[in-house]
Amino acid sequence: MFLYNAWYVAAWATEIGTKPLARTLLEEPVVFYRQSDGQVVVALEDRCCHRGMPLSRGEVFGNNIRCEYHGMVFDRSGNCVEIPGQPLVPKSARVRSFPVAERDGLIWMGDASLSDPAAIPSYPWHARWPHKCKTERLDCNYLLLSDNLLDQTHAAYVHKSTLASNVDAYERAEMKISPTEDGVKFIRWMLNCQPPGIYAKAVKFAGRVDRWGEFEYVAPSCILQFTGARNVGEGAYEKDDRDGGFGLRIFYGITPETEHTSWFMWSVANGHRQNEPQATEELFTEIEHAFKEDEDVLVAQYATLRKLGDRPLINIASDGARIHARLALERKIAQERGIPREEVITLA
Amino acid sequence: MFLYNAWYVAAWATEIGTKPLARTLLEEPVVFYRQSDGQVVVALEDRCCHRGMPLSRGEVFGNNIRCEYHGMVFDRSGNCVEIPGQPLVPKSARVRSFPVAERDGLIWMGDASLSDPAAIPSYPWHARWPHKCKTERLDCNYLLLSDNLLDQTHAAYVHKSTLASNVDAYERAEMKISPTEDGVKFIRWMLNCQPPGIYAKAVKFAGRVDRWGEFEYVAPSCILQFTGARNVGEGAYEKDDRDGGFGLRIFYGITPETEHTSWFMWSVANGHRQNEPQATEELFTEIEHAFKEDEDVLVAQYATLRKLGDRPLINIASDGARIHARLALERKIAQERGIPREEVITLA
Amino acid sequence: MFLYNAWYVAAWATEIGTKPLARTLLEEPVVFYRQSDGQVVVALEDRCCHRGMPLSRGEVFGNNIRCEYHGMVFDRSGNCVEIPGQPLVPKSARVRSFPVAERDGLIWMGDASLSDPAAIPSYPWHARWPHKCKTERLDCNYLLLSDNLLDQTHAAYVHKSTLASNVDAYERAEMKISPTEDGVKFIRWMLNCQPPGIYAKAVKFAGRVDRWGEFEYVAPSCILQFTGARNVGEGAYEKDDRDGGFGLRIFYGITPETEHTSWFMWSVANGHRQNEPQATEELFTEIEHAFKEDEDVLVAQYATLRKLGDRPLINIASDGARIHARLALERKIAQERGIPREEVITLA
The missing domain is CATH 2.102.10.10 (Rieske [2Fe-2S] iron-sulphur domain)
Structure with a gap:
């Protein structure tokens, strides 16, 4: 539905x-x-x-x-x-x-x-920050894409070599989830952790960093991400001062093509070395590479779900934001159809 | 059915x-x-x-x-x-x-x-005129092929560079449609028009021509075409004198392979420069090229009809011969099955 | 089922x-x-x-x-x-x-x-004889593979150039079929026949040979084969003395991947020139080539059965072992499901 x-x-x-x-x-x-x-x-x-x-x-x-x-x-x-x-x-x-x-x-x-x-959600960053965008078509249901983005614990496993910090940083991460009328927001702080490869390539850090990932899901179609890191002690976490250091914003438009295929349209906007086109280009290439890792996972996952979709799945602690997102979408579909939310089936 | x-x-x-x-x-x-x-x-x-x-x-x-x-x-x-x-x-x-x-x-x-x-329809022209034949397999229902041939207004758009005259010639064309027991015949006259590229390559015309396309559909499987042009004033239209100038005959065998795929078997027989094998070869190549244009259209059309086949379509003025052809086929199927013609479904 | x-x-x-x-x-x-x-x-x-x-x-x-x-x-x-x-x-x-x-x-x-x-059927020959194994995936129902192996008359037609003797040898062959609780055994003797190409390449025979093919099917998943030939008069048939001459053993594991696809896992163990690795390698290559002939047949057969599977088939004289094998499998399925054997459908 x-x-x-x-x-x-x-x-x-x-x-x-x-x-x-x-x-x-x-x-x-x-x-x-x-x-x-x-x-x-x-x-x-x-x-x-x-x-x-x-x-x-x-x-x-x-x-x-x-x-x-x-x-x-x-x-x-x-x-x-x-x-x-x-x-x-x-x-x-x-x-x-x-x-x-x-x-x-x-x-x-x-x-x-x-x-x-x-x-329509407003997104001023395309006008303000240098950016680059891409449209991809994926062989999976569109909800697997937002599921993926809303549970960042996957980064420690799927993006070992690109986006991941040390694994324990993910487990110690501080999560603040705020359901909204149209979806969910969350911010995840990983304090005093190693900067992941992609960050360290872009910006020279002194050593360990405080790292944030802020996501907003607006049902049914988009996710706004603001991710970055500053040297420990520069106040990113304590004073919410997140300018400087490394920062990037990603816009995601995730639209079903069919029940079984999706359009994945994303842009990455670059918050560092903004007058160097090469910096944006390099960031885009890194992100594109990481998304390829996700896409391989999602296509394999969806093939299995299509074959065995009637078997029960379980939720785990890291599913909080994902579940809020699904609930928001299901509420909207229920309202549109005039049926109880429990009868909404978003992914068969 | x-x-x-x-x-x-x-x-x-x-x-x-x-x-x-x-x-x-x-x-x-x-x-x-x-x-x-x-x-x-x-x-x-x-x-x-x-x-x-x-x-x-x-x-x-x-x-x-x-x-x-x-x-x-x-x-x-x-x-x-x-x-x-x-x-x-x-x-x-x-x-x-x-x-x-x-x-x-x-x-x-x-x-x-x-x-x-x-x-079995008789076709003496393979014995009389030099010709060349081909069998093709197409990803569309077989009726889209006869539909295509029976509405020649498509030539102005699909065959812009190959078979088309000036567009207004198509709109001013004189159509005579004669339903038959087994199908439909029609002749289309485009008077005083530019010879299309394929004609002008084959024969040297003085200037504008009178051009005819004569088609007979015999349900369920074949279409006989006689197409040509003579210089204006040579009596092709006025005296039905259609020898000389440019002329070709095409035989079409159109047979369902499955509901969704077709055999398209056609020959082109050459009415000009009949003692030059190269003339037949060139004509075949031109026609083959034009049919490739049709085939691209039909495969795209059928893919859409399969997806959205339950949405209503409308008939327009140029659909006359096509509609007679379908009626003839539906009458035969109705008779074979002993059901009313209205219950016959030829294309889902 | x-x-x-x-x-x-x-x-x-x-x-x-x-x-x-x-x-x-x-x-x-x-x-x-x-x-x-x-x-x-x-x-x-x-x-x-x-x-x-x-x-x-x-x-x-x-x-x-x-x-x-x-x-x-x-x-x-x-x-x-x-x-x-x-x-x-x-x-x-x-x-x-x-x-x-x-x-x-x-x-x-x-x-x-x-x-x-x-x-689990015991198979000591992997430990005793030099051998080589392979896993293949085939686009056919798994039962077509055991059907194929249990009716060796196909060799005269499918394996004309590899495994076949003179055709009349197949027709004159002596078959002894013994149903077992778990399947069926049979031994086929072709006496006084030409050694097939693959045998003659491996071993130098004096002239005509007595040739045996011994098969045991154990439902649902495996077939054990012992095949060979000795010079006429050396007692292979008369005294059941089947050492010497040419001999090979094949183990077949035949497991459904899906209803429409199969795993075909086989090994060939070499009974002649056992201290020459090259002999085993050559034998494997010959057998692999013959199985490729079978696989082409089975994939074509299954494609037709899927299209026209509701039309009746007939049994012929050479189907004896195949039918016993199917009956054994159907008895086991019937017992597992608690339904009459007649209601078991092994191949739609």
Whole structure:
């Protein structure tokens, strides 16, 4: 069960131009394009109402898109405005259109007319910090991606060589979890620990560091991360002074393509050596490498869950944030469907 | 729902020799071979009745075929005539055989004993004009292929660079549609238009041409096309004098492999420069290229129809011939099954 | 329907070390590893009870295995013995474990607690004769493999160039079939026949030979073969003196991976020129080549059976041993399930 009346990240703004882009979201094939002014982004059902041809194979003419097969033309509202060889266009000649909003370098898509752009999470960091973004498609249910991010204890095992500190630091970590109306926030402090490889490469530390990972999950589609470390004694923890040292912010748009596949759209924004493009590039490469480690895990996990999904699983202590996130999503789906939360099934 | 009691094109005559050929038609795996005299073509169920082995992996001996696995031998009627190591052959040792007819360079297969060879469409042009043929397997329902051919307005968009005239010529085209008992015929005249690239390459025209496309669909399996152009004023349209200029005939055998895949068997016969083999070869290459354009479209269309096949489609003005063709097929299926035509589902 | 309360060959002993091995048996994903002493082999459900991660991607530490994802540790009984960051481990934190026995160079796996190691067939020949083994995965139901081995008349057709004698020798062969409680035994004598290519390559014969093939099927998982030939007149048949000449023994472990795929684990042990490693190597290569011929047949057969499995098949004279084998298996399944044998479906 998906939440439908909500905003999902559909693409990076840079992915959409006047060449149509086909992208399936929540099992719905959608064609995206920019009108020829380069401004307005259009999202239509990717299926011509005549013979079912994907409109994404067609061409954008001015503000409209022409089907490749028999040349029918549709405007941004999904109405057909031209049928070659036929003077009148019936009202039934239309395809579905979807609400779209472009914000902070992201294209968001809403499903229903109720979608209120005010509900889109704001993310000012793309404008403020140098950053680089990526879109990946993964063979797993989308919730495994947020599960992964919301339980950072995995870093000690999955990211041994990249993101991990000494294992005991993870176990001694201080976690503060705060459920929110739309999801959950948490901050995890690892005090007096070794800086992980990726940090030490980026910034020269004096020795041990105080390290934080701050995450906010906003159901159903995004996670905001602020991670960093300063030398022990510089007040990151004691005075919440987290400027300086090493810092990075990651935006995650996690959108179901189908029940079994996901779009994973992320950017990393760089808080150190911001006038050195190379620093951002290196950070991106490190993060990309770590995410590849996660992706291998998630695809293997999902293959097993699909085969043996009816067997019970258990929760452990580190699942706190993950469970709050799922509850928030389930509450929203229950509300949308008018059913009790207990009847919501988010992952079969 | 397929029509069963009918003749379908199974293969080109040149495809079948004494080496067995496996080909699935209408979801039925069939093995074809020629008896050792090189004359009689045999079509049997491609499954030994002993352990289910495909007979197409066996060997032809004289008039019969021997299973690769335990050596049982079957004759052209499907009766087992030898079981190694066993003196008697029980009557139950048999596989299904299918009626086959070889005509005009084509192998036709009927399904039931009612199949009457007199119902096979005659096609004299393979004997009269130089031609070249091809068999292709496509990932789409077979009806999308006849749909495509029966609505030639697609040429203006799909075949922009190959077959298309100026777009307005398509919109001004004169269409004469004649439903027949077995399908539909139509002729489309585009008068005073530019010769498309493929025509102009083959023949030197004085300038604008009168261009015709004549199609006959014979349910369920074939389409006969006669297409050409002459210089304006030479009487092609006014006097129905269509010799000279540029002309080609295409035979199409369109046979379901499964519900979701098709055999597309076509030949192009060349009406110009008939004593130049190179002219036929060039024409074939051009047509093959244009069909590749169609095939890309049909596979994309079918993938979308499979995903979203329950959403309504609309008909437009150019769908006339296509709709008559479907009606003819549906009438035949309804009659075969003894159900109302409205209950026939040809494409889910 | 599988027989569950039984021993199946899971792997060759040499395949399992301290690096975990993932192998699905009877639709159940299992992880195998050796404890760090190199002795005890452990078989656990390949799915962490926390988030479903395959344990086979984890690491063996001492006697236990640690999940790659969040670091939970399981012992050989399947009990979780450590959850990182959580002092207590609940009893529910466990995965299934399976009985394992290592015998004669083979790893056997039982399914239920009732599995009695005394029921494992003994195979002393790995200790006595030089041999070489292989594990293959095939796209067919596992019963097609035993079917194949239990009807040796296929050799005349499938193994024309490798194992076959003159065809009439197969037809004149003397078969003695003896049903057993657990399956069936048979011995096939081909007297006064040409030695097949593989025999003649290995040993120099005077001329014609008396050739035997002795097979024992032990339901559900293994077949023991002793095959050979001696010069006519040396008493192989008359005095049951089968030492000398050419001889080989093959052990087959045939275990379902899924309903549609199989593990085929076989060894060939060499009875001639036993002090020449090259002789064993050559024999292995010949047998491997012949099995490749079988595998091509079985995969093609199974593809057809899956498509047309509801059509009736017939039995022929050479099916005797195969039928006894199936009956023995069906009796065991019927007993395990408490249903009549007639209701057992071993191959859909």
